[in-house]
Amino acid sequence: MPELPEVxxxxxxxxxxxxxxxxLSAEVIPDPKGIRTLRRVRSAPAFRKNLTNRIIEKVDRRGKYLLIYLNHDEILIIHLGMSGRLLIRRPSDPPDPHTRIIFHLEKKLELRFADPRKFGEVYLFSPALGETxxxxxxxxxxxxxxxITSAWLLSRLxxxxxxxxxxxxxxxxxxxxxxxxxxEILHASRIRPDRNASSITREEADRIVRHTRRILKLAIxxxxxxxxDGVYRDSRNQPGSFQNHLQVYAREGEGCYHCRSKIASRxxxxxxxHFCPECQK
DNA sequence: ATTGGGACCTGCTCGC
DNA sequence: TGCGAGCAGGTCCCAA
Incomplete structure (x- = not known):
């Protein structure tokens, strides 16, 4: 679900x-089928113990991962998977479906991690425990x-x-x-998605680099x-709006805005x- | 060594 | 109206 702009x-x-x-505490909601969420986080009790009384120093992002820096050099790492949400709530707010973890914070705040499909993951890095x-x-x-330059990308491809x-x-x-x-990036770059990576030219690599930055910036x-299915929601449970700007994704069978050809999907x-068979070569 | 395919979960939509 | 098949924005693991 969430890609860089959503995260x-x-x-x-x-x-x-x-x-x-x-x-104040990290409440891990038990799941009889096992919690993939905590697969790499040791046991739930240790997880709770290590988070209690930590202070959140900053929140960073790396790719699709969120990095929550805590005092004592611990980092809470959260990946939202396909359907994960992080919601800012009050204790008095109604429960959110599929909540897996509730971080109870001071000042009557809660950070809730909800994830219907359970593809999300939470890690806790504790150098003190040798987990580096x-x-x-x-x-x-x-x-x-x-x-990232066109020359750099070209050499990798x-x-x-x-x-x-x-x-x-x-x-x-x-x-x-x-x-x-x-x-979206490949459509803007006029490159078919099934093109062999090694066939990409310097000029095309340049288009990929430029449109990647432009599109991600716009989407943010x-x-x-x-x-x-409208799964993605932000921290206030609100949808984004970049779906109104999509050129090809989820538009199969509809007309390309550039040449009117039918958008294909495979x-x-x-x-x-999703791509335009006419515009993308 | 890369690359492709299946597995992991649940909820929703579509077609019969 | 009801139900099963298929599909969903991600990543990992294994086999070729």
Whole structure:
């Protein structure tokens, strides 16, 4: 669900509310079927114990991950998966369905993690407990990182035989792009999603770099995309509005705004790709 | 070594 | 109206 623009919107929503606040307790809601959410977080009791009385220092984002920095050098890392939400609530607010964890904060605030499909994950990094070895954030650079240039991208694509869409979805190449924005970026760049990555030219790589930044920036300003099943919501449970600006995603069978041809959709690299057969070559 | 496909969950929509 | 199949924005793991 949430890609970079959605995660960034959530970050901007929760940061001012929770920064500087003390965590009074972390309430992990038991799930008889097992909680994928806590798969890598040791046991729920240890998780609760380590979060109690920590103070939230800042909220960062890396790719699609949220990093909640706590005092004593601990980092709470949250990935929203497909359907995860982080909601700023009051104790008196009605319960949210599928809530997995409630972080009770001082000043009568709650940060609730709700996730119907349970694809979200929560990690707690505690150097004090020797948990520094694995870093799930060993991702590719952020799309806005100046390190990303057309020459840089071209060199990464040159020796790869996968479709360009699969490459853009690779978080270890560039962090933060998901299925919606990869379709939009390739349409704006006039490149078919099934093109072999090694066939991309310098000029095309330049278009990818520029449109990636432009589209992600625009999507952030529109507070993300709430398309299709409308799963995505921000920290106040509000939808985004970038779905009103989509050129190809979720528009199969409709006319391309540029050439009026019918938008096609087919599976590429295990994901549904949407593209204009006329505009994209 | 890469790459492709299935698995992981639940809820919703569509077609019969 | 009811029900099962198919599908959903992500990532991991395994086999080729």
């Amino acid at each position: 960034e919107t959530v970050r901007r929503g929760i940061e001012p509310a929770i920064r500087g606040k003390r965590i 070895a694995v870093n799930p954030l060993d991702l590719g650079p952020e799309p806005f990182d100046p390190e 040159a020796k790869s035989s996968r479709p360009i869409k699969a490459a853009l979805l690779d978080q270890y190449l560039i962090a933060g792009i998901g299925n919606i924005y990869s379709d 300003s529109k507070r993300g995309t709430t398309a299709g 599976t590429i690299g295990g994901r549904t790709a």
